[in-house]
Amino acid sequence: MALRTLxxxxxxxxxxxxxxxxxxxxTVVLSxxxxxxxxxxxxxxxxxxxxxxxxxxxxxxxxHAQHELGDVVFADLPDTGTSVSKGDAFAVVESVKAAxxxxxPVSGQVLDINATVKDTPALVNKAPFTDGWLIKVQLSDKSxxxxxxxxxxYKEHVExxxx
Amino acid sequence: xSGSKPIMRLLRLREFPIFQQLQVEERLLRDTQCNWCIINDxxxxxxIVMGISGKPELLLDVRAVIQDQVPVIRRFxxxxxxxVNSDTVFVTIICNRDAVPNLSLYPHPIMRWTEQLxxxxxxxxxxxxxxxxxxVLGSLKFGGNAQSIIKNRWLHxxxxxxxxxxxxxxxxxxxxxxxxxxxxxxxxxxxxxLKDYLPSRDLFLQTIVSALxxxxxxxxxxIDDTGQNMPSKSxxxxxxxxxxxxxxFLTDCNPKV
Numbered sequence: 001m002a003l004r005t006l007x008x009x010x011x012x013x014x015x016x017x018x019x020x021x022x023x024x025x026x027t028v029v030l031s032x033x034x035x036x037x038x039x040x041x042x043x044x045x046x047x048x049x050x051x052x053x054x055x056x057x058x059x060x061x062x063x064h065a066q067h068e069l070g071d072v073v074f075a076d077l078p079d080t081g082t083s084v085s086k087g088d089a090f091a092v093v094e095s096v097k098a099a100x101x102x103x104x105p106v107s108g109q110v111l112d113i114n115a116t117v118k119d120t121p122a123l124v125n126k127a128p129f130t131d132g133w134l135i136k137v138q139l140s141d142k143s144x145x146x147x148x149x150x151x152x153x154y155k156e157h158v159e160x161x162x163x
Numbered sequence: 164x165s166g167s168k169p170i171m172r173l174l175r176l177r178e179f180p181i182f183q184q185l186q187v188e189e190r191l192l193r194d195t196q197c198n199w200c201i202i203n204d205x206x207x208x209x210x211i212v213m214g215i216s217g218k219p220e221l222l223l224d225v226r227a228v229i230q231d232q233v234p235v236i237r238r239f240x241x242x243x244x245x246x247v248n249s250d251t252v253f254v255t256i257i258c259n260r261d262a263v264p265n266l267s268l269y270p271h272p273i274m275r276w277t278e279q280l281x282x283x284x285x286x287x288x289x290x291x292x293x294x295x296x297x298x299v300l301g302s303l304k305f306g307g308n309a310q311s312i313i314k315n316r317w318l319h320x321x322x323x324x325x326x327x328x329x330x331x332x333x334x335x336x337x338x339x340x341x342x343x344x345x346x347x348x349x350x351x352x353x354x355x356x357l358k359d360y361l362p363s364r365d366l367f368l369q370t371i372v373s374a375l376x377x378x379x380x381x382x383x384x385x386i387d388d389t390g391q392n393m394p395s396k397s398x399x400x401x402x403x404x405x406x407x408x409x410x411x412f413l414t415d416c417n418p419k420v
Binding site: 046068069070073074076089092094095096097098099100101103 | 214215216239240241242243267269270271273274296308309310311312313314340400
């Protein structure tokens with residue numbers, strides 16, 4: 001969020017008399033280059049992150065995704081015990097009048113969900129890689145991690161993709 | 164694809180029940196690979212439609228809704244609450260990722276594109292714009308819109324207020340989260356009727372189809388083409404709230420007057 005403030009102030013400092021939508025476009029372009037991408041995580045092309053700890057994994061959406069989605073106002077998470085499959089939707093987040101599917105980067109069984117996010121969905125925006133985590137999963141096939149992106153490749157993916 | 168424009172299948176309906184329409188939309192979004200436009204000219208019976216996270220106790224005069232037996236639907240897309248009837252015109256656009264070149268499948272880019280799509284429809288009507296995610300004429304909202312975005316497809320649907328019933332609007336409470344331009348105005352001072360600005364309803368629908376034809380090759384389809392009676396491949400979110408469910412939202416905060 002501090003980064004976005006810096007970007008916004010930079011755009012204003014350029015003394016561009018922008019229409020609000022143009023200012024937003026500038027902010028989006030500049031912010032995309034500086035989206036946070038922690039090195040210790042794995043990433044999917046659909047902008048979810050995975051933190052692996054032994055045979056379990058924590059999953060959330062990336063800083064790029066939360067910024068593009070806008071203010072998250074609702075998160076519909078699965079029940080614990082639910083099976084998730086790599087590439088399939090496991091949750092829905094609502095932001096800016098849109099319900100957007102969130103996809104699991106791995107397969108397994110849901111061990112825990114972030115109840116705090118259900119009560120305070122803005123955590124997904126404020127702390128996408130920490131307090132804004134969505135689910136914890138017991139991995140059923142660790143080899144699926146091999147096909148995920150590392151931080152460098154994910155940054156390239158964000159640069160080159162529109163979604 | 165045919166030539167340089169993608170094909171858009173157009174389904175024209177009239178007074179189709181909104182609950183069934185939403186079920187069809189959810190199915191077309193999730194279970195098909197075609198681009199679709201659904202235009203439903205009015206609906207019956209009058210119904211309340213909430214977004215995916217809608218809470219009746221916060222958004223509705225629940226006691227009045229129960230008393231008057233108004234159906235309450237929670238749809239699969241985001242966004243707010245509307246009351247719809249035969250004076251509402253529904254337009255839904257469902258697209259594959261590649262249907263609109265270089266479109267980022269996130270809410271703001273999609274809405275900026277739909278604003279461009281609809282601009283010709285309101286040519287000559289002062290003040291048309293997308294303002295804080297609402298379609299407005301100046302400071303008056305004339306349509307509610309919402310979206311559902313999945314991996315490689317997106318849906319944007321709009322309920323246009325050709326006309327509306329002031330009495331029915333009283334079922335809706337002032338939402339706690341409202342756009343800043345609303346300035347706490349009650350519904351009657353915040354919304355407007357398109358019939359006061361456009362020459363005819365039929366012409367309005369015709370210009371929407373013309374606007375689509377700028378971007379797509381539009382092909383007519385029927386309700387049978389949607390496979391509405393086929394089993395769903397994935398769970399459905401759109402639901403009608405039962406009377407038992409609505410009763411559970413009655414609290415001491417909504418006492419009888």
